[in-house]
Amino acid sequence: DQQVKQNSPSLSVQEGRISILNCDYTNSMFDYFLWYKKYPAEGPTFLISISSIKDKNEDGRFTVFLNKSAKHLSLHIVPSQPGDSAVYFCAASANSGAGSYQLTFGKGTKLSVIP
Amino acid sequence: NAGVTQTPKFQVLKTGQSMTLQCAQDMNHNSMYWYRQDPGMGLRLIYYSASEGTTDKGEVPNGYNVSRLNKREFSLRLESAAPSQTSVYFCATTTDRVQPQHFGDGTRLSIL
Numbered sequence: 573d574q575q576v577k578q579n580s581p582s583l584s585v586q587e588g589r590i591s592i593l594n595c596d597y598t599n600s601m602f603d604y605f606l607w608y609k610k611y612p613a614e615g616p617t618f619l620i621s622i623s624s625i626k627d628k629n630e631d632g633r634f635t636v637f638l639n640k641s642a643k644h645l646s647l648h649i650v651p652s653q654p655g656d657s658a659v660y661f662c663a664a665s666a667n668s669g670a671g672s673y674q675l676t677f678g679k680g681t682k683l684s685v686i687p
Numbered sequence: 688n689a690g691v692t693q694t695p696k697f698q699v700l701k702t703g704q705s706m707t708l709q710c711a712q713d714m715n716h717n718s719m720y721w722y723r724q725d726p727g728m729g730l731r732l733i734y735y736s737a738s739e740g741t742t743d744k745g746e747v748p749n750g751y752n753v754s755r756l757n758k759r760e761f762s763l764r765l766e767s768a769a770p771s772q773t774s775v776y777f778c779a780t781t782t783d784r785v786q787p788q789h790f791g792d793g794t795r796l797s798i799l
Contacts, residue, residue, distance in 0.1 A: 578729075604784065604785050606787055608790075613792070613793075614792055615691070615777055615779075615792045615793055616730070616777070616790045617790070618787035621787060623785070661729060661730065665785070673718055673735060673743075673784050674732055674735060674745060675720075675730075675732070675788060676732075677729040677730040677731070678729055679727060679728060679729040
């Protein structure tokens with residue numbers, strides 16, 4: 573059973589508009605969440621993270637929101653730029669046990685920003 | 688990703704052949720990881736090493752072995768390659784679990 577779900581395989585947005593990428597999780601032990609961006613033929617690169625003690629974290633054009641009661645997080649990109657076109661992965665880590673060193677990834681959402 | 692180096696970048700194997708994928712990091716990180724990425728599947732953890740001298744299974748360890756050679760190096764071995772192991776393999780490192788993992792650029796492995 574998937575513990576981290578990204579239900580939208582793809583998303584298209586006009587340049588300058590807001591991109592909203594969504595992620596849901598089922599494991600209540602997750603307490604650290606990350607977003608990664610991946611271009612073709614490259615490794616994933618870290619974008620932004622959030623701890624479960626926060627509900628928002630902002631870094632420039634990127635903001636991550638966490639709704640613990642709904643087990644949902646979202647990544648907002650404002651304004652979207654063509655260079656943001658990539659696959660975005662949501663990932664989560666648990667706060668204890670052997671799983672505390674593991675990241676569980678969603679399947680990714682391919683964002684296309686149209687000029 | 689100069690901090691995490693994976694070799695080789697590409698490899699084609701025949702079924703039954705063996706191969707070792709190498710990963711080296713110069714970031715002085717304690718933890719190292721091996722993932723595989725298949726189309727539409729995201730990244731799945733194969734094995735990880737939380738610190739030098741320890742290794743643990745991840746989500747999909749069958750058919751693989753690992754060696755944490757020292758703090759810098761973590762290798763992944765396929766003893767008898769199967770077509771189902773055709774994938775892109777990524778190595779990652781981090782200082783501890785609440786810090787982001789840094790990824791190499793991957794090894795693209797095809798098994799015929």
